[in-house]
Amino acid sequence: MQTVLYARVSTLDQTIEHQQKQAEAAGFKLDRVIADHGVSGVKTRLEERPEGKRLYDILRAGDVLVVRWVDRLGRNYEDVRQAIQEFMKRGVIVRTIINSMTFDGSTKDPMQMAVRDALIGFMAAAAQSQAEVTKAAQAAGIAHAKGLEDSKRYKGRKPSFTAGQLETVRNLTEQKAGVSAIAKATGLSRQAIYRIMEDPAAAEASLIEWGMSRKEAA
Known part of the structure; x- marks a missing residue:
């Protein structure tokens, strides 16, 4: 084995x-x-x-x-x-x-089989749902960035997180993980995690502004 x-x-x-x-x-x-x-x-x-x-x-x-x-x-x-x-x-x-x-x-x-199979279905659905939520948030972030498009605009402070860390925060938030657990998994500060959770679309837009976003949901 x-x-x-x-x-x-x-x-x-x-x-x-x-x-x-x-x-x-x-x-x-x-x-x-x-x-x-x-x-x-x-x-x-x-x-x-x-x-x-x-x-x-x-x-x-x-x-x-x-x-x-x-x-x-x-x-x-x-x-x-x-x-x-x-x-x-x-x-x-x-x-x-x-x-x-x-x-x-x-x-x-x-009964155990029924519970197991229902849980498999739920988690499979959650995996697809997360991909769709990520894609929607990215689209919202792109739209937000385009709405602010201006060659002279101030881009703001560079994000303290990467696209991968943003996705992890989203995934773990969807799974109801606590902020401490998310901080341990991503290495981000609690303040950064709270900011992402409060406005994920703005977080995505910030990555796009700085050319740090990924093109599509993984």
């Missing part, structure tokens, strides 16, 4: 190393790390990614697949739900670092 971390990064602000350190800090003893670089979870299914499709070849019954959260598997409801269900059919246990969720197909109790 083996424990495999699957990591996906879609921008320069994200790193494989960070996801690996998170897994190890959560107590996972990893045998292998498999990662896809520069791949969108919105546009590309797990089984179509260069490294994602390897998971279907190497994982066997009793193995554990670790992901930071289900959004690393994908940001589309059907893709995420089908991927987790397929791994469980093969006897693979899927575990998340954030929220410490475990998806195990070995249970035969109908």
Whole structure:
């Protein structure tokens, strides 16, 4: 049996190393790390990614697949739900670092199965919802920046956060994480986190003003 971390990064602000350190800090003893670089979870299914499709070849019954959260598997409801269900059919246990969720197909109790499958559906839907919220916020930020467009305008102070940190704040806020937990995960000050939470569109606009935004939701 083996424990495999699957990591996906879609921008320069994200790193494989960070996801690996998170897994190890959560107590996972990893045998292998498999990662896809520069791949969108919105546009590309797990089984179509260069490294994602390897998971279907190497994982066997009793193995554990670790992901930071289900959004690393994908940001589309059907893709995420089908991927987790397929791994469980093969006897693979899927575990998340954030929220410490475990998806195990070995249970035969109908009530446990119903709760598990409902939770899979909810988290898959949340992954897609977060991508849509991020995309909408980015669009709002772009519109806000264009509305202020003026060659002589004052751009304001340079943001103290990156696009990757902004996305993490959004994701963890959506998951109801506390400010202290978000600060620990991002390295940002509580004040910076509060400012982002109060007006995420303005935070996105600030990144755009300084040429620090990403082009699309990961």
